[in-house]
Amino acid sequence: MLSRxxxxxxxxxxxxxxxxxxxxxxxxxxxxxxxxxSLLGMGFDGPVFPVHPKEKxxxxxxxxxxxxxxxxxxxxxxxxxxxxxVNPTIEQCGRMGIRQVVVVSGGFKEVGGEGPTLExxxxxxxxxxxxxxxxxxxxxxxNPHHKLNTTFLPFExxxxxxxxxxxxxxxxxxxFNYMARHHLGFSTAFSVxxxxxxxxxxxxxxxxxxxxxxxITLYIEGLTxxxxxxxxxxxxxxxxxIVALYxxxxxxxxxxxxxxxxxxxxxxxxxxxxxxxxxxxxxxNLTELFDFAWVLGxxxxxxxxxxxxxxxxxxxxxxxxxxxxxxxxxxxDLSVQTLEALQPxxxxxxxxxxxxxxxxxxxPMDFFAAIPKVLLEDNNVAMLMVYFLIPLPVIRRAMAQMGxxxxxxxxxxxxxxxxxxxAFSQLHLQARKPVVGYTWRGLEERFVQLLMENGVPLFPEPxxxxxALAALVRYHEWRKVINADPVTG
Numbered sequence: 001m002l003s004r005x006x007x008x009x010x011x012x013x014x015x016x017x018x019x020x021x022x023x024x025x026x027x028x029x030x031x032x033x034x035x036x037x038s039l040l041g042m043g044f045d046g047p048v049f050p051v052h053p054k055e056k057x058x059x060x061x062x063x064x065x066x067x068x069x070x071x072x073x074x075x076x077x078x079x080x081x082x083x084x085x086v087n088p089t090i091e092q093c094g095r096m097g098i099r100q101v102v103v104v105s106g107g108f109k110e111v112g113g114e115g116p117t118l119e120x121x122x123x124x125x126x127x128x129x130x131x132x133x134x135x136x137x138x139x140x141x142x143n144p145h146h147k148l149n150t151t152f153l154p155f156e157x158x159x160x161x162x163x164x165x166x167x168x169x170x171x172x173x174x175x176f177n178y179m180a181r182h183h184l185g186f187s188t189a190f191s192v193x194x195x196x197x198x199x200x201x202x203x204x205x206x207x208x209x210x211x212x213x214x215x216i217t218l219y220i221e222g223l224t225x226x227x228x229x230x231x232x233x234x235x236x237x238x239x240x241x242i243v244a245l246y247x248x249x250x251x252x253x254x255x256x257x258x259x260x261x262x263x264x265x266x267x268x269x270x271x272x273x274x275x276x277x278x279x280x281x282x283x284x285n286l287t288e289l290f291d292f293a294w295v296l297g298x299x300x301x302x303x304x305x306x307x308x309x310x311x312x313x314x315x316x317x318x319x320x321x322x323x324x325x326x327x328x329x330x331x332x333d334l335s336v337q338t339l340e341a342l343q344p345x346x347x348x349x350x351x352x353x354x355x356x357x358x359x360x361x362x363x364p365m366d367f368f369a370a371i372p373k374v375l376l377e378d379n380n381v382a383m384l385m386v387y388f389l390i391p392l393p394v395i396r397r398a399m400a401q402m403g404x405x406x407x408x409x410x411x412x413x414x415x416x417x418x419x420x421x422x423a424f425s426q427l428h429l430q431a432r433k434p435v436v437g438y439t440w441r442g443l444e445e446r447f448v449q450l451l452m453e454n455g456v457p458l459f460p461e462p463x464x465x466x467x468a469l470a471a472l473v474r475y476h477e478w479r480k481v482i483n484a485d486p487v488t489g
Contacts, residue, residue: 001235002209009132010198010206013100014143014188016076018046020067020098022089023080023105024058032080033059034152035104035139039078042149049074066092073097078140078150083107086136087121094129101126102150103135104169109194110137119196126197138193139169142176142186145212151191160185162293163213165203167192167221171286181443183452184294187212201228208236215297217289218244222266223274230278237279238482241296241475244280245289246271279478281471288467294457295468299434301476304382306332307469308375309355311387312367317355320385320438320462327470331355332380341374368424376431383434383469385462386424390417390447414446421450428456434472438465 002008023032036059049070050058057063064070077093079086086105108119126133134140140150144159153173157180166172169191179185187210190203207216223229233242275282283289307324311317321331331354342352345366351357361367376384395413404412428435437458451458459465
């Protein structure tokens with residue numbers, strides 16, 4: 001495990017001061033042009049030097065006929081070139097003194113034929129010049145903290161805390177919008193493609209030392225350095241959670257991975273064992289990968305498996321209780337002191353069993369502040385799940401009935417929703433126990449967005465919330481087993 005991030009060979013790949021770009025042009029239909037536009041659109045702070053055999057300017061930048069004509073030696077070369085042109089261009093970069101290269105181009109090991117031979121020649125060139133190479137057949141790297149994006153799609157959202165090492169480039173680009181909608185973001189995301197020189201293990205090493213990364217996610221189609229992977233992950237996971245999605249365990253997944261990146265896959269049980277040894281939490285699908293990362297990266301260590309559910313409707317509480325039970329978590333009874341403390345807030349129609357079903361609150365603010373505070377103070381409770389139903393039409397209707405002028409309904413209803421969100425967000429911030437929410441309303445609703453903006457994980461169904469909490473528990477139970485983080489008190 002690295003002690004400093006700048007010890008990684010990937011440091012100047014993810015944090016270049018200058019870039020030379022091969023394959024960009026003024027033709028919008030070109031893949032290289034689109035990637036260059038993504039790079040420029042991200043606002044990269046350093047100089048970018050396009051290389052083009054004919055054009056004098058590319059996307060408004062001065063273009064050079066050859067890399068050997070550049071006025072300086074850039075830190076990073078990005079290549080989106082025809083397959084046959086890649087190796088000679090890497091050779092030129094090596095002679096120029098460039099020591100970091102991203103090869104987006106495909107047509108190598110993954111296609112068979114002469115592809116594996118060309119990839120072998122690529123590796124030999126890189127060894128000769130000491131070049132750190134990402135790819136081929138990849139989309140490179142996105143580091144929002146450094147304003148770097150070498151992928152096809154424009155970056156959306158904000159810099160975040162989730163690191164990603166992926167054998168699929170598209171999962172980086174296609175997650176930009178998904179994560180932005182959840183107010184999440186990447187710290188740094190690597191697409192390793194065929195892993196000719198740099199693989200998942202190297203990326204793990206980098207992300208383990210990355211100060212912006214709180215949790216590491218992996219998309220894996222197959223591993224070639226199994227022992228190194230386990231040793232590296234096991235060294236990192238006690239300090240930083242790792243979540244992995246492995247897709248090569250079925251015959252269909254193995255076939256797809258082989259044709260995609262030439263990956264060497266194995267049976268599910270083998271990878272289950274690898275992940276257990278390394279302290280890695282396995283996700284069943286892409287949604288779980290980021291659900292688990294969301295909770296692992298934002299919530300404190302739970303002291304037990306006990307969950308309390310807070311709701312104002314019996315059905316959503318019962319569904320959540322079932323979801324919690326199916327994950328192996330428990331629903332503890334509340335203490336006598338908690339039951340007494342809840343009395344002023346719970347009407348006679350409500351229930352103070354677990355789930356706590358309020359049915360109705362005379363003071364709506366109690367639902368977002370006083371009641372969850374009481375529940376979190378219970379020593380039997382390790383985690384809190386809250387069902388949210390805050391429809392603006394109902395609030396506007398109530399305000400209209402109270403005599404609020406029509407022209408003020410929208411602003412005053414929005415202000416009330418903001419106050420509710422602010423109260424719960426403050427409670428979440430101060431809580432020393434995990435707190436998550438769930439709803440069947442749209443995640444685009446203002447109340448939900450305000451909570452997520454303030455770091456509250458909020459899921460569109462209780463099953464996802466329960467599975468994420470269970471992943472949090474499994475991770476910290478594993479840490480306890482290896483005595484990396486003993487529970488005290």
